Amino acid sequence: MLPTRLTSFLKSAGLAQTRCAYCLSPFTPEDPARNPFRGPAPLCPACAPLFALSAFPRCQHCALPTGTEAALCGECLSTPPPWKSIAAYGLYQGALRNAILRLKFGGEIPLASLIGACLDKITTALPPPDALTPIPQHPRHLRRRGFNQAHEIAKALHRCSGLPLRAGLLRRTAPHTPQTGLASTERRRETRHFFEATTQARGLRIWLVDDVMTTGVTMRAAAQALLAGGALETAVIIAARTPRMSSHVQQ
Ligand SMILES: [Zn+2]
Ligand SMILES: [Zn+2]
Known part of the structure; x- marks a missing residue:
C-alpha cells in the first residue's frame, strides 16, 4: 500500500x-x-x-507589563534584578493560566510538555546556557504534591531543545538566623525564599525555569544564591508573568 x-x-x-x-x-x-x-x-x-505568543509591552528586566515598549518598571529601576535576561511566554491569564493550574493542582503532568514547547519557542534565539535548572519546590510542598511543576516544565524544555538539565543546582534552605520570636506561619513565610546553590553551579551560565513569576522575590533569591555560589550568570525563563498593580507603572 x-x-x-x-x-x-x-x-x-x-x-x-x-x-x-x-x-x-x-x-x-x-x-x-x-x-x-x-x-x-x-x-x-x-x-x-x-x-x-503574546507580545505584550513589558519591563525588559522582569517582564512586568508596563504599557509602553522598552520600559523598565519602578522596582527594576531602583533595584535591578540579579539575572542577565528574562524570557516570558505570556501573561498569567486565559488558557496559559488554566494549563498551569491544571498541571500544578490537577496533576496533569502531560501539560508540562505543552508549556515546555511554548518556552522552546521563546528561547531559541538566546545564547544557550550550560544548564537549565528548575526553581526547587519547598520539601513540604513536594511531599504533598508529589512533583515539582517547575521541574516538569524544565524537563519538557530539555526534551524540546536538547539543552542540558541540571536539577540539583539549587536547594531550599532555612535561614541561619534564629527566628524563635516569630509565629509558625510567619516563620514559614520568612523561610520561603531562602536558597542555597550546590558546588556544581560554579562557573555555569544557568537558565532558571519556573511556571509563574508574581512578585519576583523568589526568583531574585534563587538567582542571587546561584551567583553567590559561583555561577557566571543567570537568565530567567518563565511560562507566565502575573500582571501586578504598581504605583510605579502606568497600566
Ligand atoms: Zn521590572
Ligand atoms: Zn484542543
Missing part, C-alpha cells in the same frame, strides 16, 4: 487522529507546516490560537 493511500485509509478509519494536549479532544492533524504546535504536545485548530 502506498504511503498516501495508507494515510487516506487511516484518516477515513479515524486512525490518523491525535489528541489535543489542552482540550484532550481527538483531532486529525493538519499540514504540520501550518500548525506550530505539533510534536509531543499537539494542539487542535481550536486550541492553537489560545496559546499564540
Whole structure:
C-alpha cells in the first residue's frame, strides 16, 4: 500500500487522529507546516490560537507589563534584578493560566510538555546556557504534591531543545538566623525564599525555569544564591508573568 493511500485509509478509519494536549479532544492533524504546535504536545485548530505568543509591552528586566515598549518598571529601576535576561511566554491569564493550574493542582503532568514547547519557542534565539535548572519546590510542598511543576516544565524544555538539565543546582534552605520570636506561619513565610546553590553551579551560565513569576522575590533569591555560589550568570525563563498593580507603572 502506498504511503498516501495508507494515510487516506487511516484518516477515513479515524486512525490518523491525535489528541489535543489542552482540550484532550481527538483531532486529525493538519499540514504540520501550518500548525506550530505539533510534536509531543499537539494542539487542535481550536486550541492553537489560545496559546499564540503574546507580545505584550513589558519591563525588559522582569517582564512586568508596563504599557509602553522598552520600559523598565519602578522596582527594576531602583533595584535591578540579579539575572542577565528574562524570557516570558505570556501573561498569567486565559488558557496559559488554566494549563498551569491544571498541571500544578490537577496533576496533569502531560501539560508540562505543552508549556515546555511554548518556552522552546521563546528561547531559541538566546545564547544557550550550560544548564537549565528548575526553581526547587519547598520539601513540604513536594511531599504533598508529589512533583515539582517547575521541574516538569524544565524537563519538557530539555526534551524540546536538547539543552542540558541540571536539577540539583539549587536547594531550599532555612535561614541561619534564629527566628524563635516569630509565629509558625510567619516563620514559614520568612523561610520561603531562602536558597542555597550546590558546588556544581560554579562557573555555569544557568537558565532558571519556573511556571509563574508574581512578585519576583523568589526568583531574585534563587538567582542571587546561584551567583553567590559561583555561577557566571543567570537568565530567567518563565511560562507566565502575573500582571501586578504598581504605583510605579502606568497600566
Ligand atoms: Zn484542543
Ligand atoms: Zn521590572
